[in-house]
Amino acid sequence: MESIKRTKENHWKEWLEELTLTEAWSFHRYTANDPTDQIHTRIKTLQDPNEENRTAATQDNARKSEILYGVFFRPPPENDHVDPKFNYRPLVCDFRPITDQQVHRAIAKLSPYKAPGLNGISNIVFMKCADLLVPYMAPIFRAMFTLETYPDEWKCSSTIVLRKPGRPDYSIPKAYRPITLLDSMAKILSSCVADDLTYIAEEHNLLPPTHFGGRPGRSTVDSLHLLTKFITDSWASRNDHVSLLFLDVKAAFPSVISNKLKHNLRKAGIPKQYVDWYGRRLENRTTHLFFDDYQSSLFNVPDSLDQGCPLSPLGFIFYNSGVLNVADPNPRSGELSLGFIDDVALLAQGKTYKESNSKVKSMMERRGGAIEWSEEHNAEFELEKMALICLSKKQIPDPVTPNKTIPSPRQPVTIRNHTIHPSKSHRFLGIIIDENLNFKEHAALALAKGTKYAMACNRLIRPTKGIHGKLMR
DSSP, rough: OOHHHHHHHHHHHHHHOOOOOOGGGHHHHHHHOOOGSSSSSSSOOEEEOOSSSSSEEEHHHHHHHHHHHHHHHHOOOOOOOOOOTTOOOOOSOOOOOOOHHHHHHHHHSSSSTOOOTTTOOOOHHHHTTHHHHHHHHHHHHHHHHHHHHHOOGGGGEEEEEEEETSSSSSTSSGGGGEEEEOOOOHHHHHHHHHHHHHHHHHTTTTTTTHHHHBTTTTTTHOOOOOOOOHHHHHHHSOEEEEEEEEBBBHHHHGGOHHHHHHHHHHHTTHHHHHHHHHHHHSEEEEEEEETTHHHHHHOOEOSSSOOTTTTTTHHHHHHGGGGGGGGGOHHHHEEEEEETTEEEEEEEEEEEHHHHHHHHHHHSSSSHHHHHHHHHHHBBGGGOOOOOEEEEEEEEEEESTTTEEEEEEOOOEEEETEEEEBOOEETTTTEEETSSSSHHHHHHHHHHHHHHHHHHHHHTTTTTTOHHHHOOO
C-alpha cells in the first residue's frame, strides 16, 4: 500500500511539472471542481418520476437509461400546427452546391481531440488528411442533395449523460443533460450547411434583429448592452418604470418539431433543397445512452435537435424566432423582446408598474403572443421558473417616516392564473441583473469565484510539486 501511495504521488508531481498549454484546461477543471465531489460522478441511484413514491430509486442501469431517455427526448405532439395549404413566400436565393473550399473550412474549425462518434474516427484524422479526403468527401456531400438521400449510419449517435453543475441532488433525472456525439463526416456536412444558412439569413435579414447568439457579430455583450440601454433610456424619459420578464423554456432543443422547423425555414424563403435535406437529416434517428461505463440499448430519437450538432443552434434560432416578434415594433409602444438562442427576455416601460406589467402580460397572452407561440411549437414555458424584475429610479414619500422617500413599490404580474412576484435580481446569460442595474451583486459573485480559484491554484503551485509559473499566470 505504501508503494502504491508513493507511486501515485510521484505520478501527480510528474504530471504537474510537465503540464503543457493544451493540458492547462485539465488543470483548470481540477481546481474549479468542488474538492468534496471529485470521485462521486457516477449515477448511483436515480429516482423514477413516474413512481408515486418519490423516495424510491433504482440502481438498475437499464432502467436508469429508460428514465433518462424519457427526460432527454420529448414525444412529438399529435398536431404540429402546420397548414398543408400554406402559401410560402418566394425563395430569397438559389441553392448553391457545397464546394471543396467549404469542406476545407469546416474541417479547419474542428477541435482535434474531441470525443468521436460510434465509428471511432477522431477529428484529427480529417484535419491531418484534409487534402487527401476532401476530393472524395465533397462529391459525396453534393450527391446527397442531388440524389435526395442521407446515410442511415450517420443517423445513429452516442448520447453522453453529463451532470449539470451545482445541482443539490443528483438522484433526480433533471440534474443531467445529454451531449450527442455524431459521425465526424456528418458533423462536417452539417457545418457546411450551417455556414450557407447563416450567410443567407444575414444577407437577407431573415431573423429578428434582437436575436443574439449563434450569429456572426452578435455576442452576449451586445444583448446585454441592448437590455441596459432600453432600461436607461426609459429612466431618462417619463416612462421611468420598466418590467423585465425572463422566460424559461422546458427542454428547448428536445421540444423542436421537425415539421414545424421545416415550415419556419420555408416561410423565411430558404431554398427547398436545404429544407428537404434537413428533414431527411432529422428523421428516423437512433441513439445509445452512455454513462458509468454502461451502453444502453438502441433508442429511437423523436423530433428534436441534436445537442452537439453544428447546425442545431441556427436551427433553433429559426424555430423560436417567432417568440421575438411578440413585441410591438413601434418605438412608441415601449416594448422589447430579445433572445440568445433559447434564453428570452421581455421588457416593457410605463409611467407606473401597473402599466409596464400590463404590457408584459399582453406580450405573453395576446393573439400571436408568447404563450400561443409555445403551444404551436411544443415549447412549454415553466411558469415556476420565470422571473420578474421591476426597475425604476422613482422615489415616493415614505408613509412611515416623514421627509424621507422610498423606492416605488414593486408589483407582481399574473399570467395564466400564475402570479410571478418581483425578484431583486436574476441571472441572465451568465450576468446577474439587479433591480438597481448597478451590477454590485454580480461583481461580488465574480470576486468570490476568483478568490476560490486563486486559493485552489495556490494549493497546486508549490515549489516542489507545482505547475510552471507561466501556466499559472
